[in-house]
Amino acid sequence: MTTHLIAGNWKMNGLGADLAEASALAAALKAEPARARVALCAPATLVERMARTVVGTAVIAGGEDCHAEVSGAFTGDISAEMLAEAGAAMVIVGHSERRTYHGETDAIVAAKALAARRAGLEPIICVGETLAEREAGRALEVVNAQIAGSVPAALAGSPVTVAYEPVWAIGTGLTPTTPQIEEVHQAIRAALVKALGQAGKGVAILYGGSVKPANAAEILHADEVGGALVGGASLKAADFLQIVRAA
Secondary structure, eight states: OOOOEEEEEOOSOOOGGGHHHHHHHHHHHHHSOOSSEEEEEEOTTTHHHHHHHHTTSSEEEEESOOBSSSSSSOTTOOBHHHHHHHTOSEEEESOHHHHHHSOOOHHHHHHHHHHHHHTTOEEEEEEOOOHHHHHTTOHHHHHHHHHHHHSOGGGTTSOOEEEEOOGGGTTTSOOOOHHHHHHHHHHHHHHHHHHHGGGGGGOEEEEESSOOHHHHHHHHTSTTOOEEEESGGGGSHHHHHHHHHHO
């Protein structure tokens, strides 16, 4: 299995002054290295400054989304190549907030994941069910379909990460039970092997959705959990560091 990855998603938060938190995190990891890989995915306006802030440290800079095309008449979008030039090494694609608020389909997410590969970035491909889908007993069906549609076979052998984020747990303070997390992660592993062949066995599967210092250790030591995609708690170095140390 690959090394755990603890990735922060700042979402639409953060101004220049907040890069002090990235500096503090990097300094703490220099003083006491982590067992896991650590990344901070910042808004597009901060990616280049984030990359400069953490260059030469254990913190990886990433973006929060990218367009599938290299360039073109796509006002307001940012390409994977632009992120790479800004210093990013990773990019989140298919986050539920993009799927929900921007109507992104599995096909769009797959195209973005391939764009990330094209630009030399590691995509973090997000999947997850809504509360209605879980209550209807369709959680595994939904997630399996998202893996099949969002993880192209061409990614086999390339750096790629998958994040399971149950939509109903994101920012709500709610989290699935450990057995529920393990059930979905085990299903994702099987789906990844189907999509990528033997390479699917080495893909880290992160859990995301109200991950915080108080529950990180239990989640990160669950079967087939290869790290965490962290939202609000990644905005403060002290909180995020506790999650990193729990891996």
